[in-house]
Amino acid sequence: MLSSEPSILERSLENCIMPSVQVIKRFVGTDDNVLKVIKASYRILTYNLDKFLEPNIAILVRHGVPKSNILKLIMAQPKSFLASTCKFSEAVAQVEKLGFDPTKIQFVLAIRSLVVLGKSFCERKLGVYHSVGFSE
Numbered sequence: 001m002l003s004s005e006p007s008i009l010e011r012s013l014e015n016c017i018m019p020s021v022q023v024i025k026r027f028v029g030t031d032d033n034v035l036k037v038i039k040a041s042y043r044i045l046t047y048n049l050d051k052f053l054e055p056n057i058a059i060l061v062r063h064g065v066p067k068s069n070i071l072k073l074i075m076a077q078p079k080s081f082l083a084s085t086c087k088f089s090e091a092v093a094q095v096e097k098l099g100f101d102p103t104k105i106q107f108v109l110a111i112r113s114l115v116v117l118g119k120s121f122c123e124r125k126l127g128v129y130h131s132v133g134f135s136e
Helices: 006-010 013-028 031-040 042-046 053-062 067-076 078-082 085-097 105-117 119-131
Strands: none
Touching (some): 013 031, 013 053, 031 042, 031 078, 042 078, 053 078, 053 085, 067 078
């Protein structure tokens, strides 16, 4: 963990790391799940999760995404939730515009792609699909 995210050493255990662990545990429930989230993205311990994780989860809930799908995304790709609320909202709006159903897992996977890979990369990829005959 330290070799891939040495900035963790700069963070206060009491003021940063432990509060982050508590926020994660509130959403994923168990210590085992907390460890899985941290292993998936050590960087999550360096963020103020009250500012990123909680508001982005609230956005998904408001759009009707089932909590089970939100949990799957947190467990598999927690860095998806570390985007600014503005960027995350834009990704959700774009995924809705593309016609994804918020109740399906593909909705959160599409959000993950937009947030992690970036909008321009995804647009280029869609352009390639269109050029070979695929429709939106």
